[in-house]
Amino acid sequence: MKYDFDTIIPRRGTNSYKWDTPEEENVLPMWVADMDFHTAPAIVEALQERVAHGIFGYTKVPETYYDAVVRWFGNRHHWQINPRWIIYTSGVVPALSAVIKALTDSGDKVIVQTPAYNCFFSSIRNNGCELSANNLIYRGGRYTIDFDDLEAKAADPKVKILLLCNPHNPVGRVWTPEELRHIGDICLRNGVFVVADEIHCELTYGRHDYTPFASLSERFQQNSVTCVSPSKAFNLAGLQIANIIAADDEVRRRIDRAININEVCDVNPFGVIATMAAYNEGGEWLDALRKYLWENYEYLCHFFTERLPQYHVLPLEGTYLVWIDCRASGIGSDATTLRLQEEQKLMVNSGTIYGPGGEGFIRLNIACPRKLLADGLERITHILSKN
Incomplete structure (x- = not known):
C-alpha cells in the first residue's frame, strides 16, 4: 500500500x-x-515548509486559496463555484452559528432532520431560535426522510431555515439527487432557506455519490448556503478552517456581517496552507x-x-x-x-x-x-x- x-x-x-x-x-x-x-x-510537506519560515503573523488569504477550492469542487464534484461566493471562517460550527445569526431573528424556528449532529442544537439555541424536528423514518434497518412531516413543518411561518446534513451525521445516509430535489422544492414553496452542512462530503462509498445541494438548480443555489471544510476528510480539524459558499449577494453580505460580529473572521496560516495542499494534491x-x-x-x-x-x-x-x-x-x-x-x-x-x-x-x-x-x-x- x-x-x-x-x-x-x-x-x-x-x-x-x-x-x-x-x-x-x-x-x-x-x-x-x-x-x-x-x-x-503533501499536506505535511506544505506545513513543514511554512513552519521553516519561522514567522506566523496575521494571514492574508491568497487568490490561490480560492482557486484551489473552486477547482476541487469543479473537478471532483461537478459544482461550478464563483470564487467571490466563498467566505472563509474558523470552522463549520462557527459557520452554522453565523449563518443562523444572519438569517433569523430571536424566536424563529429551524428545522433539523433528527437524529442529527448534536452541535446543530446548540447553534440554534445560542442564537435564540427554536428547534423544529423533522424526525427521519427508521424502517427496515434504513433511514428515509418524512416528506409529509417536512412539508407540514416548513409551512409554519416561524420556520426560517432548514439545517441539512449531507452526508448525514450520525445515520450515515448520502442523500440522493431525488431526495435533495424534494427537500429543495418544499423549502422553496414555503420560503424556507436551506443551510447545508456538507463537511463529510468527501467520505462516501460505492455508488453513493455526494451531490452538492446547491449544484442541483440555480433556484436551489440562490436559496441556500453550503458549509464545507477539508477537516474531516484530511484530518485537519485542529487547524480551524472552513468555507461558507453563498451565491446570493445579499445573503452573503449578511453572513459576512455575522461572521465579523461573532469574531470568527480570521484564520491561521496553517489552515490556509493545508487546505490548498489538500485540494491541489490530496x-x-x-x-x-x-x-x-x-x-x-x-x-x-x-x-x-x-x-x-x-x-x-x-x-x-x-x-x-x-x-x-x-x-x-x-x-x-x-x-x-x-x-x-x-x-x-x-x-x-x-x-x-x-x-x-x-x-x-x-x-x-x-x-x-x-x-x-x-x-x-x-x-x-x-x-x-x-x-
Missing part, C-alpha cells in the same frame, strides 16, 4: 481532545469525529483513505454478523461514523455507553445526544488502524453479548 493506515500512532499526551480527555491511559476513544491517521503527505491519498475506511466497515459488519447478530449495523453510505442499533440490549443508549466506558474503557457516543430518534443507538468512529478497531469491537462484545 502506498499510504500507511495500519500503523498505530501514539496520540495520548499530545493534547488531543479525543485521546487526552479520558484520564486513564488504557481508555480506547472511538467517539469524537477525528481520525487516527497521519494526513496526506486526491490520491483521499481515495486510498476511503478504500481503507470501507474495509474497516466491512470488518465491523462481519464481526457483528458473527459475534453480535442480534444488533443491527446501519448501512454506511457516507462518513466514518457507524450508527448501531443497540435496542436489543434493553438497557438504553446512555447505560450502554456508560458501561462500555466504565467496564471496558471504551468511549463511544450515546445516541441520545443526537436528539429525537437517537435513543437505543450508539455512534462508533471507525477512522483508526484496523488493530484498534478490532480491539474496540472485542470490548463492545463484553457488554452487548451479556444482553
Whole structure:
C-alpha cells in the first residue's frame, strides 16, 4: 500500500481532545469525529515548509486559496463555484452559528432532520431560535426522510431555515439527487432557506455519490448556503478552517456581517496552507483513505454478523461514523455507553445526544488502524453479548 493506515500512532499526551480527555491511559476513544491517521503527505510537506519560515503573523488569504477550492469542487464534484461566493471562517460550527445569526431573528424556528449532529442544537439555541424536528423514518434497518412531516413543518411561518446534513451525521445516509430535489422544492414553496452542512462530503462509498445541494438548480443555489471544510476528510480539524459558499449577494453580505460580529473572521496560516495542499494534491491519498475506511466497515459488519447478530449495523453510505442499533440490549443508549466506558474503557457516543430518534443507538468512529478497531469491537462484545 502506498499510504500507511495500519500503523498505530501514539496520540495520548499530545493534547488531543479525543485521546487526552479520558484520564486513564488504557481508555480506547472511538467517539469524537477525528481520525487516527497521519494526513496526506503533501499536506505535511506544505506545513513543514511554512513552519521553516519561522514567522506566523496575521494571514492574508491568497487568490490561490480560492482557486484551489473552486477547482476541487469543479473537478471532483461537478459544482461550478464563483470564487467571490466563498467566505472563509474558523470552522463549520462557527459557520452554522453565523449563518443562523444572519438569517433569523430571536424566536424563529429551524428545522433539523433528527437524529442529527448534536452541535446543530446548540447553534440554534445560542442564537435564540427554536428547534423544529423533522424526525427521519427508521424502517427496515434504513433511514428515509418524512416528506409529509417536512412539508407540514416548513409551512409554519416561524420556520426560517432548514439545517441539512449531507452526508448525514450520525445515520450515515448520502442523500440522493431525488431526495435533495424534494427537500429543495418544499423549502422553496414555503420560503424556507436551506443551510447545508456538507463537511463529510468527501467520505462516501460505492455508488453513493455526494451531490452538492446547491449544484442541483440555480433556484436551489440562490436559496441556500453550503458549509464545507477539508477537516474531516484530511484530518485537519485542529487547524480551524472552513468555507461558507453563498451565491446570493445579499445573503452573503449578511453572513459576512455575522461572521465579523461573532469574531470568527480570521484564520491561521496553517489552515490556509493545508487546505490548498489538500485540494491541489490530496486526491490520491483521499481515495486510498476511503478504500481503507470501507474495509474497516466491512470488518465491523462481519464481526457483528458473527459475534453480535442480534444488533443491527446501519448501512454506511457516507462518513466514518457507524450508527448501531443497540435496542436489543434493553438497557438504553446512555447505560450502554456508560458501561462500555466504565467496564471496558471504551468511549463511544450515546445516541441520545443526537436528539429525537437517537435513543437505543450508539455512534462508533471507525477512522483508526484496523488493530484498534478490532480491539474496540472485542470490548463492545463484553457488554452487548451479556444482553
